[in-house]
Amino acid sequence: MEKFFAEVFYPMLSPIFRPINAFLSSFFEPYASICAVGMFVLPMIWVGLLLNPRYVNRGQRYKSAWTDLRIWTVLSMIPHVVVYFYFR
Amino acid sequence: MGLQIGLHPIDIIIIVTYMLGSLLLGWYCQKYVGDAQDFFVAGRALPFWAIGFSIVVSDIGAVDFVAVAGAAYKNGVSAANFDWMGSMPAMVFAAFVFVPYFWRSGVFTVPEFLGRRYNAAVQFVNALIWAVVLFVMLAVMQWVTADKLMYTVLGIPPYWALWITALVTGFYTFEGGLTAVVFTDVVQLVVMYVGGLGLLALSLWEVGGWTALHDKILALGPDYQNHFKLLLPHDTTGPFPWTGIVFGLGIVLAIAYMSGNQVIVQRTFGARTEWDAKGGMLFGGFLKSFIPLMVALPGLCAIVIVPHLGAENADRAVPEMIRVLLPAGLRGLMFAALLAALMSSISGTLNSSTTIFVTDLLGQARRVLGKPPLSSKQGLVLGRVYTALFIILSAVLAKPIADREQIYVFIQTVLSLFQGPTLAVLLLGIIWRRATGWGGFAGLVLGVIFCFVLKNTPGLFPSDDPFLFVAWWSFVFSLLVTVVVSYLTPPEPDEKVRGLVWSSVVRDESAQQALEERISQ
Numbered sequence: 001m002e003k004f005f006a007e008v009f010y011p012m013l014s015p016i017f018r019p020i021n022a023f024l025s026s027f028f029e030p031y032a033s034i035c036a037v038g039m040f041v042l043p044m045i046w047v048g049l050l051l052n053p054r055y056v057n058r059g060q061r062y063k064s065a066w067t068d069l070r071i072w073t074v075l076s077m078i079p080h081v082v083v084y085f086y087f088r
Numbered sequence: 089m090g091l092q093i094g095l096h097p098i099d100i101i102i103i104v105t106y107m108l109g110s111l112l113l114g115w116y117c118q119k120y121v122g123d124a125q126d127f128f129v130a131g132r133a134l135p136f137w138a139i140g141f142s143i144v145v146s147d148i149g150a151v152d153f154v155a156v157a158g159a160a161y162k163n164g165v166s167a168a169n170f171d172w173m174g175s176m177p178a179m180v181f182a183a184f185v186f187v188p189y190f191w192r193s194g195v196f197t198v199p200e201f202l203g204r205r206y207n208a209a210v211q212f213v214n215a216l217i218w219a220v221v222l223f224v225m226l227a228v229m230q231w232v233t234a235d236k237l238m239y240t241v242l243g244i245p246p247y248w249a250l251w252i253t254a255l256v257t258g259f260y261t262f263e264g265g266l267t268a269v270v271f272t273d274v275v276q277l278v279v280m281y282v283g284g285l286g287l288l289a290l291s292l293w294e295v296g297g298w299t300a301l302h303d304k305i306l307a308l309g310p311d312y313q314n315h316f317k318l319l320l321p322h323d324t325t326g327p328f329p330w331t332g333i334v335f336g337l338g339i340v341l342a343i344a345y346m347s348g349n350q351v352i353v354q355r356t357f358g359a360r361t362e363w364d365a366k367g368g369m370l371f372g373g374f375l376k377s378f379i380p381l382m383v384a385l386p387g388l389c390a391i392v393i394v395p396h397l398g399a400e401n402a403d404r405a406v407p408e409m410i411r412v413l414l415p416a417g418l419r420g421l422m423f424a425a426l427l428a429a430l431m432s433s434i435s436g437t438l439n440s441s442t443t444i445f446v447t448d449l450l451g452q453a454r455r456v457l458g459k460p461p462l463s464s465k466q467g468l469v470l471g472r473v474y475t476a477l478f479i480i481l482s483a484v485l486a487k488p489i490a491d492r493e494q495i496y497v498f499i500q501t502v503l504s505l506f507q508g509p510t511l512a513v514l515l516l517g518i519i520w521r522r523a524t525g526w527g528g529f530a531g532l533v534l535g536v537i538f539c540f541v542l543k544n545t546p547g548l549f550p551s552d553d554p555f556l557f558v559a560w561w562s563f564v565f566s567l568l569v570t571v572v573v574s575y576l577t578p579p580e581p582d583e584k585v586r587g588l589v590w591s592s593v594v595r596d597e598s599a600q601q602a603l604e605e606r607i608s609q
Contacts, residue, residue: 021322025321077176083318
């Protein structure tokens with residue numbers, strides 16, 4: 001099956017993916033770490049600052065800092081940021 | 089046979105006690121099951137902590153203990169990306185976009201939601217794909233554990249191991265439905281963490297600590313210089329280049345898995361409040377961040393402790409570590425942990441595949457044939473019948489299905505075939521009011537076909553196993569197809585999408601009312 005796909009689809013698809021691969025291959029550090037850490041920092045900002053707090057905590061039975069899901073989000077994300085900095 | 093581990097009587101007592109305890113707990117939960125809602129979504133009474141525990145332990149199977157440790161042995165710490173990059177960001181996204189939305193819509197399954205938002209064809213295709221994949225996963229996880237762990241390590245005939253685990257998990261899932269699954273998961277997570285962290289502690293002790301592990305592995309030569317890097321260059325030939333990790337895993341596979349995988353989200357459907365549903369997802373993400381410590385780091389330690397294995401036998405890293413390192417008692421505990429991981433995954437997958445089959449496939453078939461919808465009692469009876477049928481069938485077919493390819497890559501490849509297209513359709517259905525039924529259907533079907541073409545056309549990507557890129561590009565392709573076909577077809581009437589688009593659900597009180605009316609229908 002691979003031979004069939006290689007003959008039929010490779011000529012069509014490789015002109016699209018070859019330049020993309022060449023472009024991406026020219027980037028690595030620090031962009032890779034910035035993107036990876038961004039995957040954790042952006043959701044923190046989104047939940048902590050941008051989303052409506054009433055929406056975030058809707059259904060909350062007891063209102064306190066311990067049950068504030070914005071704080072949960074930030075505290076759960078920070079260790080990951082540290083890990084991605086450490087294993088660079 | 090010389091590599092097999094002999095179990096001490098105390099190990100056997102620990103394992104048997106654990107199995108009996110799970111059976112009893114599952115059996116006890118049957119008293120909470122009176123109708124289909126109790127069986128499939130635990131009567132919508134689950135607290136956040138139980139949801140979080142259950143999500144983690146359902147997601148991590150015994151296969152992960154073996155295969156992720158094997159991948160870490162071969163490729164280094166980059167294998168841990170699946171539980172770091174591949175979890176928390178996606179779980180936050182799921183918690184605040186998909187989960188409240190699903191929870192408020194009162195559905196039992198993700199395909200059911202797609203059916204309401206698009207049409208019955210999208211629901212049917214999505215349900216059929218999930219039913220097949222869940223069944224294959226069920227068979228694979230059963231056989232892999234029976235063969236790679238129980239037989240290879242303990243010398244227990246694989247069919248014995250397979251049928252014992254199938255019958256125990258089948259019994260409590262049959263009796264207690266999602267309630268039994270979730271509360272046995274809570275116990276199983278504790279057992280799994282104690283066993284897994286115990287193995288890590290002893291492995292690090294044997295190696296001489298973290299710094300010694302680091303120095304010893306890097307001293308092994310140029311092949312090991314990337315073993316402590318989470319991100320590798322785009323043109324690496326291994327399966328985890330950074331672009332694949334960020335785009336394919338972080339944006340597509342992880343979000344699709346955490347938001348569209350019935351096994352994961354079904355726990356949140358059963359939450360007692362919307363806050364518990366969201367909090368359960370976040371708590372699960374937090375607990376999941378410890379998983380690499382138990383599954384990937386022992387694989388790294390194995391490079392130093394059992395260097396003779398070689399890359400071709402990487403999947404034997406954990407069994408070898410158990411054989412070499414653990415004394416009597418702890419060995420039993422470790423095997424109880426592996427059984428816990430296996431049983432929780434089997435029961436979760438079993439319950440979810442049954443839910444999809446009864447709700448989406450059987451429900452749709454009855455509608456097409458002009459029969460009335462199932463009553464709640466009928467749903468419960470059918471749920472139990474199909475639970476029994478699926479576990480028996482998957483055990484019978486386990487070996488022929490599973491006895492192929494490298495374990496982890498096989499499952500990831502199967503998942504990646506439709507994860508991208510499903511996420512594209514789901515995401516547009518939620519955030520874009522203009523998405524139409526035909527748009528969603530075309531996006532899903534053509535996306536899966538495109539995915540199949542990419543997967544089978546060699547040489548398109550630098551990686552030897554480009555499943556992360558296949559997921560990303562099939563997602564992009566499905567987005568485009570859905571948008572184009574949606575613009576070419578008439579928009580859905582306001583009445584149909586009212587209360588089913590995220591922005592209106594979040595902001596508009598009248599849309600909330602529409603959603604509540606739909607739930608009560």
